[in-house]
Amino acid sequence: NFYNKRIEKKRLTEEVKNECLARIKATEDYADMTDCDLVIEAVFEDRKIKAAVTKDTEAVLKADGVFASNTSALPITELAAASVRPENFIGMHFFSPAEKMPLVEIIRGEKTSDETLARAFDLAQQLGKTPIVVNDAPGFFTTRVIGKTVSQGAIMLEEGINPVLIESAARDNGSPIGPLGAIDEISQETAWKNGQQAKADAEAQGQKWEDNAASRVLDRMVNEFGRKGKVHGAGYYEYPQGGQKHMWPGLKDAFAPNGYTEIPYEDIKDRLVYSQCLEAVRAMEEGVIENVGDGNIGSIMGIGFPAQTGGVFQAINAIGLQQFVERAEYLHQQYGEDFAVPQLLRDRAAKNELFL
Secondary structure, X not given: OHXXXXXXXXXXXXXXXXXXXXXXXOOOOHHHHOOOOEEEEOOOOOHHHHHHHHHHHHOOOOXXXXXXXXXXXXXXXXXXXXXXXXXHEEEEEEOOOOOOOOEEEEEEOOOOOHHHHHHHHHHHHHOOOEEEEEEOOOOOOHHHHHHHHHHHHHHHHHHOOOHHHHHHHHHHHOOOOOHHHHHHHXXXXXXXXXXXXXXXXHHHOOOOOOOOHHHHHXXXXXXXOOOOEHHHOEOXXXXXXXXXXXXXXXXXXXXXXXXXXXXXXXXXXHHHHHHHHHHHHHHHHOOOOOOHHHHHHHHHHHHOOOHHHOOHHHHHHHHOHHHHHHHHHHHHHHHOHHHOOOXXXXXXXXXXXXXX
8 A cells, every 4th residue: 555655646655666677787788689679779860880780689589579770751662671670679768868758659661560569569568658559650750740830940940030029939839849949958969960860861761862951950060069958968958956947148149140030929839830841731631640640649648739739630620721721821931842732631621631
């Protein structure tokens, strides 16, 4: 009874705590994974490192063992090329901080078997997480959707819009954190390195890489100003010891030296929301996500989309499909391709066919 009462208060006795910690075995020997049913790899977002870990793990892992990669953006089918058992290879994208965030995005590669998918799904539930399942593509579902609001934050910063208004617009929308604060949490350095990997991937495939506002802003923050994120003590925000975080005053001189650019506050708010909703529809149009419920749950639990809306697809339903399209067309004309309306949305709006 005492144990149960302590659990209810989200606290453990020292005895129970020590018992839990004793189950964890830290090791640097791959041989210790011989009997594992499922291994989750969580190394840096670097293809070469992930490939090496995959090969070394599978060398000792039993034949039916599942290998899961915790990646936020690298295509699972491509990572599985390093595997001798791609049918047992799957993506399990945990969100940061993993001990608090309730979502796990499970990514099925081209050769991932139904059994592997089921085992990864079961494990996520055993860990007390809410799993969603998506098909493989760069950025999967959640990363590409939140990427749009983050990129809009960077674009607006480059446009000279007051960063305080950008962050307050996100809060007024109902998001727990703004696009600038979100990158501080991830760290500018990590986001910049991910961008460098994306650039290397594109060039390796013979594609022309074009810098964008997000990559330019990250490059300046990391390499010009040395502001690498919250964990480093300095990002878009200042993090004084024992005090409240506040916006770095240097942002004005860096991005609006001649004074702030004025646009309607409603446009700032809608740019952060509509960009995500439209990208979610594109992901559905491309077959990355098939289930509306998974999209709604994933956007709220994984990337902090305004919870009161019901999620990225339900937000479109609530605004009204035709009204949403008309507003998106205005944003497209004013603010660029992030707001181009996918044909799937136009078709549904014409028939008033809700996302259900």
